[in-house]
Amino acid sequence: MTAPLLRVEKLVKRFGALVVTDELSLDVRAGEMHAVIGPNGAGKTTFIHQLSGSLSSQAGRILFDDADITHLDMPQRVRRGLARSFQITSILPGQTVLANVALAVQARSGTSFRFLRAVDHEAPLNDAAAAILDRVGLGARKGVRAGSLSHGEKRLLEIAIAIATAPRLLLLDEPLAGLGQEEAQVCIQLLAALKREFSIILVEHDMDAVFQLADRISVLVAGRVIATGTPDEIRANAAVRQAYLGDGELD
């Protein structure tokens, strides 16, 4: 078998005496959608922060494409192809929707130390951004200030920005958070489409969505992975039922 795209080895994060990530190990294969689930407080978001580089790790290693990225900062990891979306929407509210995405395209297309040419008129940036916005269904909202989008649209913009960095691994931190039934369906369809194109780590509370989308699922309890497997294997896993799902909840 080929080496995994992402290998996490015995990763540790402590806040004082509290161990949030406890020798966590995980592999993500190229091309798969790997969901990370777990009860509240299991350390999912901390783990995402450690992966993306916004939190440092006290021990363990993160190997991305065989290179050790444990000590790289966030911008460096992004440039290697590890992009994230935020659980709480994080956009540039004062800029247009198009500019939000064009900035992410700009980050990987040449230097940003250009001072005189109007960036509004850089067709390659705008075209690439517009194409991505069309994909996520925000094509008609390009010229609107991002701050005036609805919550559901902001969640889609969040994903569009992450895609625009041209990642090789996409970390999606609760993309469905706070969405209504209809909006969630739109988002799930989008994720299903993205799945074929990107390797994805999906942290999500919506179990229906997770079991519908994921190729493999890792269950996190108290900072450790207690099981990894296909949706069917996870559904059948006694330890998982015991520790997290509660008997019968998945049927």
Place this chain on the structure above:
Amino acid sequence: MSQQQALPATTLAPASAAAWRVSFVALLFVALALLPIAAKLGAEGYILNLVTRALIFAIAAISLDLILGHGALVSFGHAAYLGIGSYAVGILASHGVEEVLLQIPVAIGAGALFALATGAVSLRTSGVYYIMSTLAFGQMLYFFAVSLSAYGGDDGLTLPGRSTILGMPLLKADTTFYYVVLALLGATYVLTLRITRSRFGRVLNGIRENPARMKAIGFEPFTYQLAACIIAGATCALAGVLLANQTGFVSPAYMTWQRSGELLVMVILGGIGSLWGAIIGALSFLLLEEVLSLITEQWKLILGPFLVLVALGGYGGIAGLADTLRNKLVRRGQP
């Protein structure tokens, strides 16, 4: 027209808003260009001197607005660069170098270098600590200037005359000097405006709005903020060169922290982030100072409440107020 009215205010014809700003700024520069002619009717020397000074401060204010309005970096030590620029003129002149084409590169280089060195430290802090560290660096430079006994120390330096251009005393006439200052202000405004709309400017504004987001798409804020500080420092040093030439005098008083505060007031009064607001802010601050101080010595008692109103009103200063009024007029004009 009902379709247009249905649009949210945020998308209200941005093209026409931009057009009105361009025409307003153009009008302002035309008025300033005609001023020396109008000034002949009154106390010519006095008016010209006052407005020249205001235009010089407008250059400094624009440079501060680049980092304050577009970078959200509240520098409380920006007057240091006025000092650097003017001391570049004073020190070079005291060694016989009065050529402005040498003085300006030295001033700009020194300003950029000071911005690089202090920014590299200050930008590792944020919020109140950033403000404090810029204040501290400004004060360090102030006391350094005071200690320069070879160059007048506390008393400063008197220049032998205005700088020369290619050895010729072209800046000697007040009117010529005025037009040179006005041209440099125009160039500063246009260049800074272009910077804010460039790739670099978009990154800088993005960092102001949401640094976490910018890191998450691969931008390291520090590098871009430092570059902005260097541009602002170099620009303000140019204003310092002009200030020394205008007053014929260089002293540590140019870089007191009160002066840094006044620069902040100019930008805030005019409207943070609009650049042309910085010009309006500098003009109104210095003209108000002049007019109000004729009425009372405690003129800041009158300016103070006005500033509080600007801060409370959230109009974005004079520039913001003008935009708001204009939008109201436009809406009233619609069927």
